[in-house]
Amino acid sequence: MNIITNHGPEQLDFNFIKEVKERSCQPVDLCYHCQKCSVGCQVASYTDFRPNQIIRMIQFGLKDELLKSTAIWLCVNCETCGARCPNGISVSAVTDTLREMALEEGVPAGVKNVPLFHQAFLNSVKSGGRVHEPTMLVRYKLKSGNLFEDMKMGIDLFKKGKLPLFPSRTKNKDQVKKIFDRVKGTGFSRCGQNFNSASIEERG
Amino acid sequence: MKFAYYPGCSLESTGQEFDYSIRAVSKALDVELVELPDWVCCGSTSAHATSHKLALALPAQNLVIAEEQRLDPVVPCSACYNRLKTAEHAIKTNDELRKQVESLLGCRFTGEVQTKSALEAFTKDVGLTAITKRVERKLTGLKVVCYYGCLTSRPPEAVAFEDPENPQSMDKLMKALGAEPLTWSYKTDCCGASLSITKADIVYSMTGRILDAAVEAGAQAIVTTCPLCQTNLETRRRGGIDIPVFYFTELMGLAFGLPDTNRWFKKHMVDPMPLVRSLTETG
Known part of the structure; x- marks a missing residue:
């Protein structure tokens, strides 16, 4: 069965909805598109697809379009969609799953800097068990190339003593390292079932 | 009353x-906060946006420590x-x-501790009666809007401790301090x-909606319970808006007449002192 998209006819991929359902544990086939999620969505005016469109695209199996969309990276996970859905679907939980899938499959992010920020943040957690904002921000700036953006804000925060030079670290660093190592293994869904996947850490 | 305290990054x-104001008002209310030894970062948005497993394992590590301490963790930051x-x-x-989480962490959970937001701990466990008794200088005439943000309300089944669409705890707290909480959407x-x-371009527009609505409601200040909201609302704003954003604990400290409040207010990115001084003069 085919569906006509902006890029021409495409084969419907029913494996996609199965995978999203299994991993996110959200009943995405129950959606009847009342659009309460899209009306409440805080970022809908900035994304390429609105929450109920994301669900519709999953129902149609439009995996490639979704994994490269800006919507999955601009979702702020405020959970307004899930709180208001009459069918108990959290689109926010679904976007978490879609982002994981996009990273696993190496799909270039629709909003390049967002995953770069997450990576810088998690690297900071991995090295000290806690986030040290100044070094995390420098790492992110170097990766993203936005070196001088927000320079003034950074200086203002520094003057207020809000960007401490020395990091606070946990003595639990070995345990943190263990956690980061162990999450690389077999993945599990939001309801605890196993599946095979890679994590962002493995791709560095 | 004794809690484990998880400050977060x-x-x-x-x-x-x-942090300063929470520790000070807790002391003033005879609430003992024991900082969770060797707490680790909760992973925040970055963990749950990229790895479901990490998003459970990192915060759960702190629950393990809290269970060892046999104390309910109080968590001020809404994201944490x-x-x-x-x-x-x-x-x-x-x-x-x-x-799954036990095997990631190499531990067993007893399920005996209950995580509380600082707002919940103060308004429900300590209670408004004890807070009202401690007020020395009512914040009479101070019009505020209470901004709860998303992370203490949703997803409701997991995190909400009150009505997720129209929470009231902070509004009641502000009334107890003598301030006037205004209705807003x-x-x-x-x-x-x-x-x-x-x-940042998107964020300026998101904070703009909230700041404009606060001003339109007639508020002199926004009160919040989240360090990310506070910083974001004060640093990501276009020119011409000077409404300050307080933590609810700072206003508790002010109403309790605590000595350190000026030290807290000096840390703000939007100077709240003109408003604080006007209260002192009229109050």
């Missing part, structure tokens, strides 16, 4: 005045609270997930803090 940097509470909910309601909207560094 923000309270050591951009949200320092939240959301992550710890979500992990607690997963562990307590789903045996499969509990086993943006209590649980999202300020976009998780995109603050990466998509």
Whole structure:
């Protein structure tokens, strides 16, 4: 069965909805598109697809379009969609799953800097068990190339003593390292079932 | 009353005045806070946006420590609270997930501790009666809007401790301090803090909606319970808006007549002193 998209006819991929359902544990086939999620969505005016469109695209199996969309990276996970859905679907939980899938499959992010920020943040957690904002921000700036953006804000925060030079670290660093190592293994869904996947850490 | 205290990374940097004021008002109310030894970062948005497993394992590590201490953790930052509470909910309601997390951490959960946001701990456990008794200088004439943000309200089944669409605890607290909480429609909207560094253009528009609504409601200040919201609302704003954003604990400290309040207010990115001074003069 085919569906006509902006890029021409495409084969419907029913494996996609199965995978999203299994991993996110959200009943995405129950959606009847009342659009309460899209009306409440805080970022809908900035994304390429609105929450109920994301669900519709999953129902149609439009995996490639979704994994490269800006919507999955601009979702702020405020959970307004899930709180208001009459069918108990959290689109926010679904976007978490879609982002994981996009990273696993190496799909270039629709909003390049967002995953770069997450990576810088998690690297900071991995090295000290806690986030040290100044070094995390420098790492992110170097990766993203936005070196001088927000320079003034950074200086203002520094003057207020809000960007401490020395990091606070946990003595639990070995345990943190263990956690980061162990999450690389077999993945599990939001309801605890196993599946095979890679994590962002493995791709560095 | 005794709690475990999980400050989280923000309270050591951009949200320092939240940390200072929480410790001070707790002392004033005879609440003992024991900092969770060797706490680790909750992973925040970055963990749950990229790895479901990490998003449970990191906050759950802190629950393990709290269980060892046999104390309920009090978590001021809404993002940390959301992550710890979500992990607690997963562990307590789903045996499969509990086993998965136990094998990641190499531990066993007893499920005996209950994570609380600082707002919940003060308004429900300590209670408004005890808080009202401690007020020395009522904040009479101070018009505020209470901004709860998204992370203490949603997802409701896991994290909400009151009505997720129209929470009241902070409004009641402000009344108890003598301030006047105003009605507005943006209590649980999202300020976009998780995109603050990466998509500032979008965030300016999101904070703009909230700041404009606060001014339109006639508020002199916004009161919040989240260090990410506070920093975001004060730093990501276009020119011409000078409404300050307080942590609820700072206003408690002010109403209790605590000596350190000026030290907290000096940390703000939007100077709240003109408003504080006007209160002192009229009060």
